Amino acid sequence: MKHTAAIIALLLGATPMAAAAxxxxxxxxxxxxxxxxxxxxxxxxxxxxxxxxxxxxxEFERPIAALPYCLARAGNVMSCVYPAYADCETDARRLGGTCVAARLPPRPGPVKEPGTDPFAITRP
Incomplete structure (x- = not known):
């Protein structure tokens, strides 16, 4: 009985702490x-x-979206369609969620050299 209690205590002590929400x-x-x-x-x-x-x-990785605000709802449902925080906040109160700031997508790099146009008309 002592061994069983010791094993249970050891297993409970070895479990990782629950992650934050x-x-x-x-x-x-x-x-x-x-x-x-x-x-x-x-x-x-x-x-x-x-x-x-x-x-x-x-614990939460902000979504990448073209617009700056997303409505987060239960079940990790994201709607990233809000250009203004006030609009997002209005829908959050109505639909039961909260607004989170989105990450903007990275800008494309500069074009190093233009490609050739295969359809360009050239004279012989």
């Missing part, structure tokens, strides 16, 4: 509370506390 409630003057997996629950708590629901940069 991808959404955090951030209130001025208080460390971010990264406890939320559901963005709607995070937004409700942020509204109650007078703060904002933000993404946990350690």
């Amino acid at each position: 991808p959404f955090c409630v951030k209130v001025t003057g208080v460390p971010a509370q990264c406890l939320y997996v559901d963005p709607a629950a995070c937004q409700r708590e942020a509204d109650r506390a007078g703060g904002r629901c933000v993404t946990n940069e350690r």
